Amino acid sequence: LGGAAGLTALAAACSFVPRDPIVVPLSGDPRPLHVPPLARSELDHRGRRVFDLAAAAASTRFVAGTTTPTWGFNGTYLGPTLRASRGEEVLMRVTNALDEATTVHWHGMHLPAVADGGPHQVIEPGGTWEPTWRIDQPAATLWYHPHSHGETESQVNRGLAGMFLIDDDAEAALALPRHYGVDDIPAIVQDRTFAADGTFVDDGHNDAGLLGDTLLVNGTIAPYLDVSTERVRLRLLNASSARSYRFALDSDQPFALVATDGGLLPAPRTVDSVQLTPGERAEVVVALRSAERIVLRSLPQDLQAGSGRSRDWGAEDTFDVLELRAASALTASPDLPSTLVEFSPLDPADAVRTRSFRLSGDSINGEEMDMSRIDFAVTAGSTEVWEVTNGHSQPHNFHVHDVRFQVLDTDGVPREAERESWKDTVYLPPDTTTRIVMRFGHHTDVDVPYMYHCHLLYHEDNGMMGQFVIVEPGGGQGAVAHPGHGH
Ligand code: C2O
Ligand code: CU
Structure with missing residues (x-):
C-alpha cells in the first residue's frame, strides 16, 4: 500500500471515517x-x-x-x-x-x-x-x-x-468546600447527539464507541453555575460512553486537584488540566474573584494513539463544559489545607501474585466475557500487581470492582497524573502496559464474581470484561472454573 489510494484502502478496511475536530462553545441559550x-x-x-x-x-x-x-x-x-x-x-x-x-x-x-x-x-x-x-x-x-x-x-x-x-471524619475535618449545591457541585459530564426530533442518536459507533456532539452536565446543555463563594469544589465524573475529556479553565489559571476516584490526595495538587476517561472522577477546587466568569472546558488531548486516529476518538475536540459566574460579592472561603489525608503507598514487593491482562479485539487475554466463566480467584487480604496491556492502537481503560488501586507506571514510566492517588479506573494508552497494585478486601464469596473491564461502554458490552472471586486464604480455588492468567 502506498500513497493516498493506499491510505484510503486502509481506512476503508478499518471502516475508519476521519472526522473534523469539533469545537463547541457555550452558546445559544445558557x-x-x-x-x-x-x-x-x-x-x-x-x-x-x-x-x-x-x-x-x-x-x-x-x-x-x-x-x-x-x-x-x-x-x-x-x-x-x-x-x-x-x-x-x-x-x-x-x-x-x-x-x-x-x-x-x-x-x-x-x-x-x-x-x-x-x-x-x-x-x-x-x-x-x-x-x-x-x-x-x-x-x-x-x-x-x-x-x-x-x-x-x-x-x-x-x-x-x-x-x-x-x-468520613477525615474529610469533614478539612477546610474544603462541602456545602452541596452551593460550593460543592456534582458535574456528571456526558456527550450526546440529538436527532431533529429530539431523540438521542444511538447508532454510529466508531471503534471507541458512541461519541456525541453535544455536552450535558447533569443533563443541562450549555450550563452556567452562579457561584457565591471564593472557592468552589467540582466533583467531575466522566459518565460518557466513549469520550475522554481534558478539563481546564479558559482563564488558563491552574486549579487544585484534591481527590481522584478512590478519595482525597495527600495534598492538593496544582494542575493546569485533568484528564478523565469514561468512569473516572476527579474533585477539583477552583478559586474565583468577584464578578469573574470562568469557563471550564475540555481541551484537545494526547491520547498517545497511533496513526493519527485520535481525531476519530474525539481527542482533538474542544468543548465548553460549564461557565462559572461569580457573584459581585463573594462569601469568603478558607484557604485550602496544605495537607489532606495520609497516603500509604502499597509496596509491589508485597504482592503474592502478578497477573497479566491483555486488552485487544473485544477480549481480555483472548477471551470474551462469559457470565458462566470465573477467570480466577484472589485471596482475601492479599496484595497483587496487575500488568494491564492495551494491545491496540486505540484507547482503552481498565476498571476493577471492589478495590481501590494505585498506579505504578506505564511501560516503566511513573504516571504523574496518578501519583500518590487512589484509583478504580485507569487510562491505558495504546500499545502500552500499565502496572497497578492493590490489596483485596475480605468480602469472600466463591460463587459470585466481581468484574474487571474496559469502561468504554461499547467495549465492555462487546465482551472486554472478565470475572474474579475473592476467597479465604487457601480456600475456594476448586470452585473456579478456569485458573487465571497469572505467572
Ligand atoms: Cu462503572 Cu463495572 O463499572
Ligand atoms: Cu476499551
Missing part, C-alpha cells in the same frame, strides 16, 4: 446547571440508612421545542445524589419500572459481591432488589449505573446514572 437533588433516606429499625431508587422511562426537555425519551432514577434523567458516611449500613431498595431487565452497580464501592450490582444481580421488570452493606472506605465521589450484560451502554446513555458520595 441554562442554570441542574444540580441533582440529594436522595432522601430514612433509618430503619436496625439503624440502616434506607434509600429508594426507581428506574423508569420518561421524557426530558433538554432543548426548547422537543422532548427526548429518557430513563431516570426517581426522575426523568439521571438520578439523585446518594450520600452516606463511612461506618453506616445502607439498604438500597431498587425498583425496576422499565420494560427490560437492568442492574445497578455502585461504581467504586467496596462491598460484598452479591451487593455489587454487576451483571449477575439482575432486576427483572417490576422487580425490586435490596442490597445492603456497611460503608467501609474513605470519603470519595463514587457513582452508580446499570451493568446489564451487553446493555450497559444503551441503559446508561438513556439516562441511568447518578453520583454516590461517601463522607
Whole structure:
C-alpha cells in the first residue's frame, strides 16, 4: 500500500471515517446547571440508612421545542445524589419500572459481591432488589449505573446514572468546600447527539464507541453555575460512553486537584488540566474573584494513539463544559489545607501474585466475557500487581470492582497524573502496559464474581470484561472454573 489510494484502502478496511475536530462553545441559550437533588433516606429499625431508587422511562426537555425519551432514577434523567458516611449500613431498595431487565452497580464501592450490582444481580421488570452493606472506605465521589450484560451502554446513555458520595471524619475535618449545591457541585459530564426530533442518536459507533456532539452536565446543555463563594469544589465524573475529556479553565489559571476516584490526595495538587476517561472522577477546587466568569472546558488531548486516529476518538475536540459566574460579592472561603489525608503507598514487593491482562479485539487475554466463566480467584487480604496491556492502537481503560488501586507506571514510566492517588479506573494508552497494585478486601464469596473491564461502554458490552472471586486464604480455588492468567 502506498500513497493516498493506499491510505484510503486502509481506512476503508478499518471502516475508519476521519472526522473534523469539533469545537463547541457555550452558546445559544445558557441554562442554570441542574444540580441533582440529594436522595432522601430514612433509618430503619436496625439503624440502616434506607434509600429508594426507581428506574423508569420518561421524557426530558433538554432543548426548547422537543422532548427526548429518557430513563431516570426517581426522575426523568439521571438520578439523585446518594450520600452516606463511612461506618453506616445502607439498604438500597431498587425498583425496576422499565420494560427490560437492568442492574445497578455502585461504581467504586467496596462491598460484598452479591451487593455489587454487576451483571449477575439482575432486576427483572417490576422487580425490586435490596442490597445492603456497611460503608467501609474513605470519603470519595463514587457513582452508580446499570451493568446489564451487553446493555450497559444503551441503559446508561438513556439516562441511568447518578453520583454516590461517601463522607468520613477525615474529610469533614478539612477546610474544603462541602456545602452541596452551593460550593460543592456534582458535574456528571456526558456527550450526546440529538436527532431533529429530539431523540438521542444511538447508532454510529466508531471503534471507541458512541461519541456525541453535544455536552450535558447533569443533563443541562450549555450550563452556567452562579457561584457565591471564593472557592468552589467540582466533583467531575466522566459518565460518557466513549469520550475522554481534558478539563481546564479558559482563564488558563491552574486549579487544585484534591481527590481522584478512590478519595482525597495527600495534598492538593496544582494542575493546569485533568484528564478523565469514561468512569473516572476527579474533585477539583477552583478559586474565583468577584464578578469573574470562568469557563471550564475540555481541551484537545494526547491520547498517545497511533496513526493519527485520535481525531476519530474525539481527542482533538474542544468543548465548553460549564461557565462559572461569580457573584459581585463573594462569601469568603478558607484557604485550602496544605495537607489532606495520609497516603500509604502499597509496596509491589508485597504482592503474592502478578497477573497479566491483555486488552485487544473485544477480549481480555483472548477471551470474551462469559457470565458462566470465573477467570480466577484472589485471596482475601492479599496484595497483587496487575500488568494491564492495551494491545491496540486505540484507547482503552481498565476498571476493577471492589478495590481501590494505585498506579505504578506505564511501560516503566511513573504516571504523574496518578501519583500518590487512589484509583478504580485507569487510562491505558495504546500499545502500552500499565502496572497497578492493590490489596483485596475480605468480602469472600466463591460463587459470585466481581468484574474487571474496559469502561468504554461499547467495549465492555462487546465482551472486554472478565470475572474474579475473592476467597479465604487457601480456600475456594476448586470452585473456579478456569485458573487465571497469572505467572
Ligand atoms: Cu462503572 Cu463495572 O463499572
Ligand atoms: Cu476499551
